[in-house]
Amino acid sequence: MKSPALFEDLNILVTGAGxxxxxxxxxELLARRDRFPRIKIALSARSESDLNGLAELARGSGVETLILPGDLAQDPVAGVRRIQKAWGRIDVLIHSAGVGRFGDFGTYTPDDVEFVIRTNVDSTFLLLQETFNLMKNQTPQAGLRGQIQVITSVAAEKPFEHSALYCMSKYAQRGLLEVMRIPAAKEKIRILDVRSGAALTPMWGAVEPGMEARMMKPSDVAGAMVDALLLNARATIETLTIRPVGGDI
Ligand SMILES: NC(=O)c1ccc[n+]([C@@H]2O[C@H](COP(=O)([O-])OP(=O)(O)OC[C@H]3O[C@@H](n4cnc5c(N)ncnc54)[C@H](OP(=O)(O)O)[C@@H]3O)[C@@H](O)[C@H]2O)c1
Structure with missing residues (x-):
């Protein structure tokens, strides 16, 4: 028997949505409209053209959208404030915007450090703080004031060669999520740390065909994240570690 849609009226912000x-x-949310009958989705990323195409797809399936083009490294909180003005509340934040620069330790420049840390660490901190402050003042829906999912990485729990800067930024995100869970629990806000392994996305650039076959598809990770959104409000999944079945790359 189909279980009832628990969280029907959801305003969802997705960063890195492009x-x-x-x-x-x-x-994935659009494909599961039966479980999410009344959602609104705010789409954030730097490239507006990516967001326009996706918004059209969403509108085609009857979902109201808000397009928030912009660089989170420049202004991490503008999108949250626009949603607050337009829709009044945010029920779900999916924070996927993130960057990486990779190389031998000893070769990173100050620009590399600034680029990765500003987006992955500074903006994540300020975005999550702004979202938490909005969520904690919201009336709970089905027992929850909000849900925050951040895609960190398996690099938030394990060292990878050529990834000193990326790993540092991901361990920092993990640290923030672990501390945030303390006040978030009191406010009935769920915090999910998505420790994803290799999934074939534009972040990887061109990959060898042999390697492609060893990677997950983005829908594998997205499907598990959306499942976690639907968990009964009594419970919370704190960490979702998902990697290719053959192991890390
Ligand atoms: N793919 C993997 O194997 C993997 C594994 C573990 C963890 N992760 C993490 O998952 C997250 C998403 O990765 P992905 O593979 O989907 O990357 P992706 O294909 O490169 O997509 C990243 C998205 O984030 C947006 N973005 C990046 N920096 C931004 C900024 N400063 N301001 C606003 N938007 C920004 C990009 O927008 P524009 O393109 O418009 O700039 C793009 O839409 C990242 O945090 C990454 O570290 C990925």
Whole structure:
């Protein structure tokens, strides 16, 4: 028997919605309209053209959207404030926007450090803080004030060669989520740390065909994230580690 839609009226902000894992989450939500009958989706990324195409797809299936083009590294909170003005509340934040620069330790420049840390660490901190402050003042829906899912990485729990800067930024995201869970539990806000392994997205650039076959598809990660959104409000999944069945790449 089909279980009832628990969280029907959801205003959802997806960062990094233009490509890769963020886009796959939006597509997954649209594919499961029976479980999410009355959602609104705000789409955030730098490339407006990516967001326009996705918004058209969403509108085609009857979903109201808000397009929030912009660089989170420049202004991490503008999108949250626009949603608050337009829709009043945010029920779900899916934070997928993130970047990486990779290389031998010893070769990173100050620009590399600034680029990765500003987006993955500074903006994540300020975006999550702004969202938490909005969510904690919301009336609970079906027992929850909000849900926050952040795609960190398996690089938030395990060292990878050529990934010193990326790993540092992902461990930092994990640290923030672990501390945030303390006040979030009191406010009935669920925090999910999505520790994803390799999924074939534009972040990887061109990959060898042999390697492609060893990677997950973005929909594998997105499907598990959307399942977690639907968990009864009594419970919370704190960490979702998902990797290719053959192991990390
Ligand atoms: N793919 C994997 O194997 C994998 C594994 C583990 C963890 N992750 C993490 O998952 C997240 C998503 O990765 P992905 O593979 O989907 O990457 P992706 O294909 O490169 O897509 C990233 C998305 O984030 C947006 N974005 C990046 N920096 C931004 C900024 N400063 N402001 C606003 N938007 C920004 C991009 O927008 P524009 O293109 O318009 O700039 C794009 O829409 C990242 O945090 C990544 O570290 C990925």
């Amino acid at each position: 490509k890769g894992l963020g886009r796959a989450v939006v597509e």
